[in-house]
Amino acid sequence: MAHPTNWLEVDLDAVRANAQTVRAILPHPAELWAVIKADAYGHGAVEVARALTQPHPVAQRLIVATLDEAVTLCEAGIGASLMTLYPYTYPDEWETAHHYQIEGVIDSVEGYQQACRLAERNGWLLKTHLEIDTGMSRLGIPATQVERFAEQWTPNAPLQIVSVFTHFASADSDNTLTRQQLETFLEAVRLLKARGFPSVPLHACASAGILNLPDGTLDAVRCGLMVYGVMPTSGTEHPLAQRLKPALTWRARVLSVREIPAGQGVSYGWRFRAPRPMKVATLGVGYADGYPIGLSNQTPIALGGRVVRQIGRICMDMLMVDATEVPDLQVGDCATLVGRDGEAEVRIETLAQILDTTPHELTTRLGSRPHRRFRVGALV
Numbered sequence: 001m002a003h004p005t006n007w008l009e010v011d012l013d014a015v016r017a018n019a020q021t022v023r024a025i026l027p028h029p030a031e032l033w034a035v036i037k038a039d040a041y042g043h044g045a046v047e048v049a050r051a052l053t054q055p056h057p058v059a060q061r062l063i064v065a066t067l068d069e070a071v072t073l074c075e076a077g078i079g080a081s082l083m084t085l086y087p088y089t090y091p092d093e094w095e096t097a098h099h100y101q102i103e104g105v106i107d108s109v110e111g112y113q114q115a116c117r118l119a120e121r122n123g124w125l126l127k128t129h130l131e132i133d134t135g136m137s138r139l140g141i142p143a144t145q146v147e148r149f150a151e152q153w154t155p156n157a158p159l160q161i162v163s164v165f166t167h168f169a170s171a172d173s174d175n176t177l178t179r180q181q182l183e184t185f186l187e188a189v190r191l192l193k194a195r196g197f198p199s200v201p202l203h204a205c206a207s208a209g210i211l212n213l214p215d216g217t218l219d220a221v222r223c224g225l226m227v228y229g230v231m232p233t234s235g236t237e238h239p240l241a242q243r244l245k246p247a248l249t250w251r252a253r254v255l256s257v258r259e260i261p262a263g264q265g266v267s268y269g270w271r272f273r274a275p276r277p278m279k280v281a282t283l284g285v286g287y288a289d290g291y292p293i294g295l296s297n298q299t300p301i302a303l304g305g306r307v308v309r310q311i312g313r314i315c316m317d318m319l320m321v322d323a324t325e326v327p328d329l330q331v332g333d334c335a336t337l338v339g340r341d342g343e344a345e346v347r348i349e350t351l352a353q354i355l356d357t358t359p360h361e362l363t364t365r366l367g368s369r370p371h372r373r374f375r376v377g378a379l380v
């Protein structure tokens, strides 16, 4: 029988509880739309979607990036409203969206016209979300073109716009810019309404916006990171960090333990040399599993209930740690790369800070090799 050398434990109860906690801290009643793109940030999209929607929904809508991701959820029997963030390029993408009742995004005036024509020709009724670009310069109708959109929009088109949204560029770092984006957005919405556009839910905030611009939470929030119990870069000191529970624990097996003399090099290139006699443990996890090579020689790892240091260059399938202070360490013991081991905890936010990246990048890069074990009350 093959045993995994590293695996992810995903606490689905924590996912559910986090969604409820985030919703409870919003300054006024608003819906929580859970962002579960990129395989629910590496946590497993189908399982996370089930946890958020059954036995009763704690998220009112699920958001993915691609049509493929949405179709996978539909085929797995997820019955929730599903929104995709990518605009569709080809007519058959709209056909698929119609078939599965997936809600697409309207990102340009031309896209709106094309989708209306398709819907009319085929007798479809499409549900969509209108994105307005207020400064991200990525997707959405530029705020300056909303007037043009309003001229093309018709209330009786077979394309229903069920929400209007924007996305903040610097919610983690620049509140002045975020506030300006919010005002530009609300101005665009006023213009639409003046042209007869109906009142539909408005949304702008993702995790960092929820923390840093609470009055921007509007009618719904699109929350990813905090649903998984991970704080955005600006939020690690926020009191909410104590209330959310990280859903992900990543563990790896000790494959080998050895004593090395002072001066001995470790791993490729000998970028680490033992300053004294040391005990080295080799773990069955490497960059092919999603543990970034950039963390080499500097990352904390929990082992034997204490935090130890990774040493030497991280290999494709293995990495080494300084286990000198860990008594009675045996081959087959378990190290914790992310999560808690007794009193010792390694948070994904810490790894992101070391790499000067976002926690999003780390979790979405988790490879397909680590097994995922899901916990709902007990591990299944």
Ligand SMILES: Cc1ncc(COP(=O)(O)O)c(C=O)c1O
Residues within 6 Å of the ligand: 035, 085, 167, 205, 206, 207, 208, 222, 223, 224, 225, 226, 232, 360
């Ligand atoms: C448009 C949009 N909304 C919401 C989110 C969720 O962001 P977060 O995970 O920081 O809550 C993302 C994430 O990339 C996004 O692209």
